[in-house]
Amino acid sequence: MVEVIIHIVLLIFGPLTLLGFIDRVKSRAARRAGPPILQRWYDVAKLLRKGAVYSRTTTIFFKAGPMVALACTAIAALLVPLTGDKAPLSFSGDIFLFSGLLVLGRFAMLLAAMDTGSAFEGMGASREAAFGAMAEPALFLVLLVATMPCGDASFSTAFSQMADTGGLTRDPGLLLAAIAFGAFLVTDLARIPIDDPTTHLELTMIHEVVVLDHSGPDLAFVTIGYALRMWILSAIFVHLLIPVPSGAPLLAVGTMLAGQFIVAIGVGITESVIARLRMTRIPQFLIAASVIAAIGILVQFLGVA
Numbered sequence: 001m002v003e004v005i006i007h008i009v010l011l012i013f014g015p016l017t018l019l020g021f022i023d024r025v026k027s028r029a030a031r032r033a034g035p036p037i038l039q040r041w042y043d044v045a046k047l048l049r050k051g052a053v054y055s056r057t058t059t060i061f062f063k064a065g066p067m068v069a070l071a072c073t074a075i076a077a078l079l080v081p082l083t084g085d086k087a088p089l090s091f092s093g094d095i096f097l098f099s100g101l102l103v104l105g106r107f108a109m110l111l112a113a114m115d116t117g118s119a120f121e122g123m124g125a126s127r128e129a130a131f132g133a134m135a136e137p138a139l140f141l142v143l144l145v146a147t148m149p150c151g152d153a154s155f156s157t158a159f160s161q162m163a164d165t166g167g168l169t170r171d172p173g174l175l176l177a178a179i180a181f182g183a184f185l186v187t188d189l190a191r192i193p194i195d196d197p198t199t200h201l202e203l204t205m206i207h208e209v210v211v212l213d214h215s216g217p218d219l220a221f222v223t224i225g226y227a228l229r230m231w232i233l234s235a236i237f238v239h240l241l242i243p244v245p246s247g248a249p250l251l252a253v254g255t256m257l258a259g260q261f262i263v264a265i266g267v268g269i270t271e272s273v274i275a276r277l278r279m280t281r282i283p284q285f286l287i288a289a290s291v292i293a294a295i296g297i298l299v300q301f302l303g304v305a
Contacts, residue, residue, distance in 0.1 A: 003084070011082075021268075029269055029273070047215075047223070050216040059115055065111060069225045070105075073105050079094045080232045091154065092153060092157075109211070110128060121210065137290045149165070184289060189226070189229065189230050204279070234259075234264075
């Protein structure tokens with residue numbers, strides 16, 4: 001019960017703070033003071049106090065998109081352990097539900113974008129759908145690497161096995177899986193080098209154009225859902241790199257928080273020193289991620305054999 005409460009508290013207070021920390025790291029890397037770490041909280045609070053503006057061409061799909069995406073991400077967040085190897089919702093095969101919820105959340109936002117009737121948002125939706133589809137194989141291959149040793153398609157069982165065996169210190173396949181998952185993470189979250197979340201160049205926008213027409217509480221839901229998505233994907237990345245201890249909730253929480261903010265520092269510095277890829281290079285980037293994950297499976301198979 002205590003672990004469930006800690007899990008929910010982390011899901012409430014962690015995601016937006018993580019985004020604010022990334023913004024601060026990027027500002028420091030550019031030698032600027034930057035916004036306060038809690039700026040994302042202020043932005044969401046301001047949006048929730050405003051009213052939403054809807055085009056006359058939109059239907060219920062546009063209004064429901066942000067709420068459906070947030071609900072899907074929130075349920076998926078309950079499947080990923082944050083306090084060791086236990087999650088509030090855990091069962092054999094939960095990784096398939098997790099993947100399906102991520103896809104359903106993206107589909108809801110794409111449907112909302114296309115519901116505006118704007119060719120511009122339709123272009124962004126097609127890009128988001130295409131790159132998301134190309135990134136999915138890397139995700140499934142990474143999850144296969146994580147679950148092969150335990151023989152159970154469950155996050156809790158897989159992460160418990162990693163903690164018991166020492167993680168990537170004993171399994172080099174996990175290192176390859178972590179590299180591939182890092183590529184999936186920046187693609188799914190539309191971060192550099194795939195997309196620039198701060199860009200204002202209309203023809204190069206991917207994720208930002210999909211949410212361009214949302215305002216007020218709807219935009220707040222989009223922001224919260226995005227932050228929550230980053231938090232749970234970063235948590236999986238931390239589990240792949242660091243065997244989060246089980247049986248000691250406070251130690252597990254400390255390890256998870258440290259890992260999350262190390263990921264935030266890495267994302268912030270990376271986005272400060274490199275540019276985004278040309279759009280024609282993104283498929284090659286994602287194919288390389290899938291190949292790396294496949295090599296991880298081969299390494300694990302040979303290790304088991």
